[in-house]
Amino acid sequence: MNLDLLKFRIGITLINGIGNNLAKNLIAYLGNEEAVFKEKKNNLSRIPGIGETLAKEIVNHKQALLRAEQEIEFILKNDIQYLYYTDKNYPFRLKECPDAPLMLFARCAQNLNDAKFVSIVGTRNATEYGKEICRNLASALTTIPNLVIISGLAYGIDICAHKSALDYRIPTIGIVAHGLDVIYPSAHRSIAVRMLEQGGVITEYLSKTKPDRQNFVQRNRIIAGMSDALIVVESAQKGGALITAELANDYNRDVFAFPGRITDEWSKGCNALIKNNRASLIESPQDFIRQMGWDQQTNHRKDVQAALFTDLSEEESLIYSIIRKHMDGIHVNQLSVISSISYSKLTSLLLEMEFKALVKCIPGGIYRAVIPG
16 A cells, blocks of 8 residues: 555545545646655646636645655554546446546445446335335345345435345445445444445545535445446436436436426335436336346357357457346446547447347447357
């Protein structure tokens, strides 16, 4: 662990006026995080998006680095994992989102790249109808190997999703809106402790960060961005679940909602999502599994045998060999990293391979071999 590098990485998140996107641009422009803190004010001010005011904030960085050193002490003392956006273990699904956090902090036993991730969200005023849906979802999702349930550890549907996952021994991750020195609400602490052994807790916030209202809106983008699919169980006409659903749509995630009676307060949001084509209607866990293509066995061999003898280019052979090693499928971004083929070229090659009936694309940007290895 390079503590000096970690200090600069944390420090850049503490400079007033420097958000995630500007920080990434600044690092790319200067080459590394340390250079940001050592560059002269006049040079900084000429960087696009910086100017005189932000250059002054960067140069006066002493307090930011002191706070970063304090955070490193907390990280070491409490065995906190830190995930930087350029690291291999940073969630690749989240990395593709334009407003992804520069850094995440975690207490997590789960690999954040090697699984199917389903986010379940909804109202804090969950009814028995909504709670039953959560339990049924968890029960049905036990049939899907290597799956993780994500939610926000809040009251209502969130905590019901986590509890149901734990009851059915499905790994579950809570995305929180504060530092890892506390659990909010405190009533959910015992559940969070259980989750550390079967999933984990993740945040983008430093210790001593209070669970302020705006933080919850910010954390919703992580819930949306880390998922392959998002399910809204119950929601009023307005609320955090609808914000998360809109973010998931913006990130091109698959969004689903359970409908309710038109007179039910806590179903109005779900009904509106479905009505406005912002979510697919599902009436059962099986509907969700079917629409995600997770019920299909990739052993349909007719029309494929001839395709296997089709002459493949060197790159197509490489792609096919990688996909066949992933029985449950592989995300296109992860495939791009492993194959070292650019995203744009890779998608073109994958389309050709679909025409040859060698691979199949399922919702969430996942590719499977028609005949697995």
